[in-house]
Amino acid sequence: MIRKLFPVIVKEMIELRRDKLTLFIIIFIPSLLLFIYGYAISLDVKDIKLAVCDYDQSNYSMELVNSVLASGYFTLVQSVQDDKAIDVLMQRGVVRVGIVIYPSFSRDLKANRQTSIQIVVDGSNAQATQSALAYLYGVVTLYQQKLLKDYSMEHGLNIPGIIVEQRIWYNPLLESANSLIPGLIAFVLMIVAVIATTLSIVREKETGTIEQMVVTPLSAWHVVLGKIIPYFFLSIFASTLMIVLACTILHIPFKGSVMLLGLALILYLLGSLGLGLLVSAISESQQTAFSIAVFITMLPTMILSNFVFPISSMPLVIQWVTVIIPAKYFIEVARGIMLKGTGFYPLWHNYFALLLFAGIALGAGIVKINKKGLGSMSSRKGQA
Structure with missing residues (x-):
């Protein structure tokens, strides 16, 4: 043969x-x-261009913005004085995400009231948008946990919590x-x-x-x-x-x-x-x-x-x-x-x-x- x-x-x-x-x-x-x-x-979303409109200008709002930047996923392109400027920057493709912090942000937190922020995202790229939102929600959740911990320590409260031990097998860095x-x-x-x-x-x-x-x-x-x-x-x-x-x-x-x-x-x-x-x-x-x-x-x-x-x-x-x-x-x-x-x-x-x-x-x-x-x-x- x-x-x-x-x-x-x-x-x-x-x-x-x-x-x-x-x-x-x-x-x-x-x-x-x-x-x-x-x-x-690469499906990893990094270096997301960010604009921030901080009406509050308090230590609380600055700490939140710093937490977002410290995550490593976002890059602050511009801080604006008016939330309409975020729409202009997003339309021009300069930023993909905007954060608007309202004037009552720190006042509500100090008064132990529920407060809110606005997140504006460019939805033209669905996958990048979903990743950006997931990252932001994660940062905000961690910031909330920190505020709760500080509040409980300040008032001598013992609030039980759930500690999540995360282990990612086979691809630890995702x-x-x-x-x-x-x-x-x-x-x-x-x-x-x-x-x-x-x-x-x-x-x-x-x-x-x-x-x-x-x-x-x-x-x-x-x-x-x-x-x-x-x-x-x-x-x-x-x-x-x-x-x-x-x-x-x-x-x-x-x-x-x-x-x-x-x-x-x-x-x-x-x-x-x-x-x-x-x-x-x-x-x-x-x-x-x-x-x-x-x-x-x-x-x-x-x-x-x-x-x-x-x-x-x-x-x-x-x-x-x-x-x-x-x-x-x-x-x-x-x-x-x-x-x-x-x-x-x-x-x-x-x-x-x-x-x-x-x-x-x-x-x-x-x-x-x-x-x-x-x-x-x-x-x-x-x-x-």
Whole structure:
């Protein structure tokens, strides 16, 4: 079997050596994208531009503003004398959040009466707005607790309270990169593996060189294996490089088994390469193949894989659709192994899903791309 595969593998390696652009795309583009997006993509909201209108100008109001700034999430851009100025600054995009402290703020607090402040936010960016409001509510709550403590000490009261001991496992600093990078690896590998395999076969169909394989005594199984083996090992190398860079440069933790992640990676790549074979079988030009490959990989992997958008927040029908998205299972395995150090048993259903994906995709690709199919495709190109 190896003797039959060897000529096909050698031919593909020679083609890759000549096509330095494809070789560069397969090996280095994934790591380059990881490096760029790893630093650029972040769901953490920081440096929120803030304007304050303090009508009270008391120690209480100044202490509240200082508490907001001390949180580290807000940057004071301007203190204004009129709350209408906040609307002007927000409309111009200078600030995203405004705080209005009424003249009665300190007077009400001293009289042990309920008081209020106004928070104005720019709702054009919903996620940033929700984060800003959550941060502000947290600061105000802590400030209220401090006032209550000071009041109880001043009046000799013993007011029982609840102390919340917060422990965040696996991502203590809540850095979004730690959860996004494993998904980014799945996203990039799926696209690159499918597109590289697809264009490799379709290019030979367009040039007619596939006829050389058709007339040889090679079965479809040998042709398919010979075509994908070089891309498989190149993808493994590119994947390893991505993971090493993620852990060393981006400081993503890796707490689990390298072997378990490697097994998931192999199944995921085999399925991706099989998907590339299937796309190449139904495509008659590189342009068509590229469009189909991008459509079936980029959008589902980005939106329906739990990469960025949580599946639990989606409509029930869409949640059912995500069952057929392979990246969903690889991302769950990668996050579990890298961030939590999870073993095989809690993740076995994801491995089973990846195994099904690899078997179905490769099987469908091999069935579709057979010697007769390749021959008829190249004949149509020749007649055209």
